[in-house]
Amino acid sequence: MQPGVEWIAADWGTTNLRLWAMAADDRVLARRASEEGMGRLSPECYEQALIRMVGDWLPEGRVTPVLICGMAGARQGWVEAGYRPVPAHPLGLPLTRVPTSDPRISVTILPGLSQESPADVMRGEETQIAGALALRPGLAGPLCLPGTHSKWAEVEAGRVIRFTSYPTGELFALLSEKSVLRHGLTGEGEDWSAFDAAVAATIAAPARVWAELFPLRAAFLLHGLPAAAGRSRLSGLLIGAELAAAEPRGEVTLIGAGPLMRRYARALRIAGVTTRQIEAEDAVLAGLSAARALWKEAV
Amino acid sequence: MQPGVEWIAADWGTTNLRLWAMAADDRVLARRASEEGMGRLSPECYEQALIRMVGDWLPEGRVTPVLICGMAGARQGWVEAGYRPVPAHPLGLPLTRVPTSDPRISVTILPGLSQESPADVMRGEETQIAGALALRPGLAGPLCLPGTHSKWAEVEAGRVIRFTSYPTGELFALLSEKSVLRHGLTGEGEDWSAFDAAVAATIAAPARVWAELFPLRAAFLLHGLPAAAGRSRLSGLLIGAELAAAEPRGEVTLIGAGPLMRRYARALRIAGVTTRQIEAEDAVLAGLSAARALWKEAV
Numbered sequence: 214m215q216p217g218v219e220w221i222a223a224d225w226g227t228t229n230l231r232l233w234a235m236a237a238d239d240r241v242l243a244r245r246a247s248e249e250g251m252g253r254l255s256p257e258c259y260e261q262a263l264i265r266m267v268g269d270w271l272p273e274g275r276v277t278p279v280l281i282c283g284m285a286g287a288r289q290g291w292v293e294a295g296y297r298p299v300p301a302h303p304l305g306l307p308l309t310r311v312p313t314s315d316p317r318i319s320v321t322i323l324p325g326l327s328q329e330s331p332a333d334v335m336r337g338e339e340t341q342i343a344g345a346l347a348l349r350p351g352l353a354g355p356l357c358l359p360g361t362h363s364k365w366a367e368v369e370a371g372r373v374i375r376f377t378s379y380p381t382g383e384l385f386a387l388l389s390e391k392s393v394l395r396h397g398l399t400g401e402g403e404d405w406s407a408f409d410a411a412v413a414a415t416i417a418a419p420a421r422v423w424a425e426l427f428p429l430r431a432a433f434l435l436h437g438l439p440a441a442a443g444r445s446r447l448s449g450l451l452i453g454a455e456l457a458a459a460e461p462r463g464e465v466t467l468i469g470a471g472p473l474m475r476r477y478a479r480a481l482r483i484a485g486v487t488t489r490q491i492e493a494e495d496a497v498l499a500g501l502s503a504a505r506a507l508w509k510e511a512v
Numbered sequence: 513m514q515p516g517v518e519w520i521a522a523d524w525g526t527t528n529l530r531l532w533a534m535a536a537d538d539r540v541l542a543r544r545a546s547e548e549g550m551g552r553l554s555p556e557c558y559e560q561a562l563i564r565m566v567g568d569w570l571p572e573g574r575v576t577p578v579l580i581c582g583m584a585g586a587r588q589g590w591v592e593a594g595y596r597p598v599p600a601h602p603l604g605l606p607l608t609r610v611p612t613s614d615p616r617i618s619v620t621i622l623p624g625l626s627q628e629s630p631a632d633v634m635r636g637e638e639t640q641i642a643g644a645l646a647l648r649p650g651l652a653g654p655l656c657l658p659g660t661h662s663k664w665a666e667v668e669a670g671r672v673i674r675f676t677s678y679p680t681g682e683l684f685a686l687l688s689e690k691s692v693l694r695h696g697l698t699g700e701g702e703d704w705s706a707f708d709a710a711v712a713a714t715i716a717a718p719a720r721v722w723a724e725l726f727p728l729r730a731a732f733l734l735h736g737l738p739a740a741a742g743r744s745r746l747s748g749l750l751i752g753a754e755l756a757a758a759e760p761r762g763e764v765t766l767i768g769a770g771p772l773m774r775r776y777a778r779a780l781r782i783a784g785v786t787t788r789q790i791e792a793e794d795a796v797l798a799g800l801s802a803a804r805a806l807w808k809e810a811v
Contacts, residue, residue, distance in 0.1 A: 288733070289695075296734075327730070327734055328730075329734070331723070331724075331727045331730075332727045332730035332731035332733075332734050332735060332737075333726065333727055333730045334729075334730045334733055334734065362692070362726055377723050377726075378726035378727075378730070379722050379723065379725070379726060380687075380691065380692065380693075380725050380726050381722070383691050383692060384691075387686040387687075387690055387691060388686075391686055391690060392679065392682050392683075392686060393661070393679065393682060394679075396588075419718060419719035420718035420719065420753070420756040420757050421757055422757075423678050423680070423753045423754055423756075423757040424630070424676050424678065424757045424758075425630075426678070426679050427632065427661055427676075427677035427678060427679050428630045428631045428632055428677075430633075431626070431627075431630075431631035431632045431633045431677070432631035434587070434631075434633055435595075435626055435628070435631050435633065436631060438631075454719070454722045455722055457719040457722075458719050458720055458721075458722040458723045459723075
């Protein structure tokens with residue numbers, strides 16, 4: 214038993230499930246994570262997966278609200294939670310109440326954001342953006358949220374004006390694990406000078422990136438290019454291509470975590486852009502807390 | 513039994529094996545194909561796979577030469593056949609004799625071509641280029657060989673001066689079958705206007721192609737983009753990105769087959785480039801015949 218749990222915050226993405234036991238004053242009492250993401254669950258398995266993770270957090274004799282953002286609200290997720298079209302505040306109605314059989318929980322999924330043209334969608338990142346706005350009142354300009362499908366959002370006066378997704382992380386995984394390049398890219402380690410050179414070259418001549426992919430394979434075959442150099446170079450090419458398309462100017466707010474945040478910060482510096490950084494966990498927790506405060510009666 | 517078989521021509525690629533029973537005057541007496549490409553065979557299985565396909569072509573009482581180009585000569589293939597560095601004539605020594613146990617065959621693999629910097633390799637396409645030069649004496653300028661790993665080669669005075677590989681076909685397969693885009697891209701059919709628009713937009717602004725990938729997913733979710741339009745658009749984006757990197761000028765010799773050749777011819781027309789087309793089968797057969805004529809005593 215975890216005493217004092219008032220509500221549960223959940224970021225339920227494609228590959229990961231992250232859960233926080235929250236006090237009435239929105240302090241974090243405990244946190245847990247698993248790899249039971251949307252990609253591995255069928256709709257009827259979500260409630261079980263959730264109870265397995267938080268069952269011992271739940272006080273008896275009352276209903277604990279569980280507030281979820283992310284891909285659990287996708288069409289292939291638990292229950293489809295809809296999208297709200299931009300321009301829009303990152304948090305908004307309607308909330309989607311999920312029918313559950315365990316009487317101890319009341320589950321609500323937040324909607325994502327959509328953009329009519331160019332067509333685009335996000336789920337989960339809108340909550341991080343809301344959190345960033347809560348943590349840094351007055352925040353505006355370009356926000357970058359690196360990931361499997363990186364998001365770039367333009368924020369003005371507390372609203373998301375437009376956004377663009379780049380499948381950079383997914384392309385890196387496909388090329389380094391499923392393509393002909395994989396033979397030379399298996400291993401660990403970073404080669405920052407290879408990364409930096411690839412970012413700089415791609416920003417200078419973005420069209421050339423397509424000519425730089427197969428040479429990673431050939432350089433391994435002909436010259437024994439080390440795996441760390443190959444992987445760092447591939448990462449630099451793809452992140453460089455994302456930056457060349459996003460054309461960031463001024464100061465970029467980077468919301469991320471760990472090595473990926475470090476890579477993007479480094480790449481943005483090479484692109485001549487300054488960054489301020491917000492940890493993704495801080496952002497999503499602040500966003501879920503803001504949603505909880507907005508709709509305390511409803512969720 | 514197939515009477516009159518003097519030698520056997522083989523194009524043994526990553527995904528396909530193509531075989532031709534050849535007369536003494538290099539007429540094709542019979543042809544066969546299977547999907548037992550390099551990707552599906554371990555080294556000890558090649559001889560069996562070959563004999564299964566051509567066993568009944570082989571005359572008794574004499575040794576029939578089998579001349580192979582392509583990925584059977586790769587490090588992961590039957591026997592590694594080496595590379596010859598460019599600039600070079602597309603055909604050249606050394607030949608690699610493959611030890612076999614069946615006394616009716618004598619198997620030889622042609623070497624590929626390599627480029628020191630930017631690092632690049634080809635196997636099989638050099639034989640198609642040799643064939644194109646045999647079919648069109650005096651051929652020069654840029655050659656494009658579309659495929660899983662498309663090759664662009666610059667030919668002068670019968671020699672390959674330099675070349676570049678683009679993993680365009682592999683990226684199309686990964687994105688349309690393994691990525692988040694796959695949900696909206698399953699099906700048949702072409703939408704040529706979607707293809708044309710994507711090619712034109714990408715050639716005009718190549719850096720933007722990274723911003724155009726995820727919207728294929730979102731347009732399916734939000735607007736029900738038909739699978740044919742999505743697939744044709746993805747193909748146009750990737751081929752357009754290849755052309756933007758290759759920067760073809762003047763007249764391009766296109767060596768290919770079927771729908772892919774049509775797509776590239778169409779994309780090159782949109783790029784304002786004229787093409788002359790050579791069927792890949794004609795090219796590889798002319799190339800293998802040229803190799804056979806050069807080294808009749810050796811193979």
